[in-house]
Amino acid sequence: MLIDSHCHLDFPELAADRAGVLARAKAAGIDGMVTISTRVKRFDEIKAIAEAHAEVWCSVGTHPHHADEELDIFTDDLVRLSAHPKCVAIGEAGLDYFYDNAPKEAQETGLRRHIAASRLTGLPLVIHSRSADVHMASVLSDEVGQGAFPFVLHCFTGGADLARKALELGGYISFSGIITFKNAEEIREVAKFVPADRYLVETDAPYLAPVPHRGGTNEPSYVAHTAAKVAEVRGISLEQLGTETTDNFFRLFSKAKA
Template sequence: MLVDAHCHLDFPDFEGEVDDIIARARAAGVGKLVTICTRLDREPLVRAIAESHDAVYYAAGIHPMRAHEEERLPEVAELVALAAHPKFVGIGETGLDYHYTAESAEVQQRLLRIHIEAAQETQLPLIIHARDADDDMATILEDGYAKAPYPLMMHCFSSGPALAERALAIGGYLSMSGIAAFPRSSDLREIFAKAPLERILVETDSPYLAPPPHRGKRNEPAYVAETAKVGAEVFGLSPEAFAAQTTENFHRLFRKAA
């Protein structure tokens, strides 16, 4: 069995097709999916998708690129309250993105710290989006962890080796997306190869970042199998062994989905 540890089934790209999308994922050997809410006003919709499908779990938070759009930042207690739902398995996604939204760096950092507190209180995995913010990202994660440990997933990891090392040092997991399967991503594959196999996950981040041979098309959870094939090559494993290990890793991190 494979797990798609991060997808977005509520996005317009999948409207009216969610049942078919999930059926194709199951046919491709994907036994579980985590669909991610990126803005809290959509949490009821994302929750309903998880409630309607046995294989689907969900997480919720505010994406860093949405931070500047929020009229107010959530209270830690609001995120903690969501975690009471039996299919709510993670906090986020949250993080820092200075590539497109560097002007909102200060509010992104405040928002990230709120999510960290929620992860500390619930002990659910903090799901991190990081782009062009490696130093600030690592420092804030480390500062929070020093105050109180929390589980951590670096979603769609495509940052540099220093952030990978610092995240792993505080117990974080690195999630491999379709980016790792792109032909020009040899440097990224080297980062994964140096990480402990027991800390590797696979995901699609669909509808984005489809791996070859689907690159340039809409991504979907079934295609996590293509990324997993590349992951197996990186670690010198059979596809079956890599699938088994990453599924075990997922269940260790996302305990509520085990």
Template sequence: MTHVPEITDSHCHLDFPDFADELPAVIDRAVQAGVSRMVTICTRLRQAPQVRAIAEAHDPVFWAAATHPMSAAQEPMATLADLLDLAQHPKFVGIGETGLDYHYTAESMDVQQESLRIHIEAARQTGLPLIIHSRDADDDMARILAAEYDAGAFSCVLHCFSSSPELARAALDLGFYLSMSGIATFPKSGELRDIFAAAPVSRILVETDAPYLAPPPHRGRRNEPAYTRHTAHVGAQLFDMDYRDFAAQTQTNFDRLFKKAAAWEAST
């Protein structure tokens, strides 16, 4: 039997109602497809107990938490103490997703920026990677990330990257990572694929953002972590690599950025 190359879904939302009736089966399908790890993301800190419980119940699942920028004006402002406390959990591996979203919630941009800076400080103090959501906010995102990095280094991934070449370059110049989602596989995403192809392969992660953004041949239906492989196949093509080699490279990249997840695996 041929060994299925291992990959990691670096960003999904397994606590969403879309998975409520079959979460164990969803995780099993992912593992069978070679998705040996999943990072499930908590987007409202008051939901952290439910997200943590998923990671505790399923060995391949890790978790991260933050206040999503689209919720920043409706949720209590995250505090540094809140985030540092969450980070004590052994399978808590990232600070996010935080960031800026001016597409739907531009009216709360000041609150979003305040929240983002709090999360950046948590990433600095914990050494955990910052997980960024950025939509229609490229200039402010590049400016804040650069200024904050100058004030004190931190690690970071721009998840579900679908922004401009300029923001990609700004992030890469700071040593950050870009994560490919199903958007990169869509037929009309040629310009986005060019951005990824121009990046160092050593800074690329793959994800689903499930239950959203299912790649072909599942587009238009619920996404799930098993489908990470479809995005990874497109990534291998972009970098003119054998799928097995690309999968191994993204695993190395994930381990380098998400050091706590790699260390937890090594200890179990």
């Protein structure tokens, strides 16, 4: 059993053949997935997908790329919307200093609002962090100091220092297809030391298709390739990885129903 803890079924690349995407995932042994919100103002579309499919859950949140577009979304809004039965997480929110599509101040404001919503609801915060390791570690340390909240660093691309800090603060690490890329040795090293009860696998579909599909459109069924590489790196069987990551998923995303 495998769970794709992060995909985007509303994005055009997957929406055009959503029935096929879901059928292929089922055939590949993927028993559930979370379709992740990137704009709160499109939450109706996200939740409708989750409502229509028993194996799909959703989140509510604003991607850092769009942080400045949704500064009128406050913590109370996130809390209210997250009460939907199929909504199992807050986010994705975070800091992306690689693309810098939104001002840094707006990204941090959004991130802290999402953290507050996670703390209030107990739902895990799905964190996007790219080229922002030092600032992300600082924000997480500061916020956990004000009160613990569950979180996962999704599609991990950071360094070992950020990973260790996140783990120290109680967070989880999620690995995507990037771990199969030739130049991802640093991420593979992180995958070796993350505790067995603190890691997940994901696709981030339609992006970042793993080898042997790199360069094409990613989809939830391909999480099997990511899982195989993580299992190889950790020196465990794919069956053991499936058990560990599924247990971890339902522990973190505790609102989801197995």
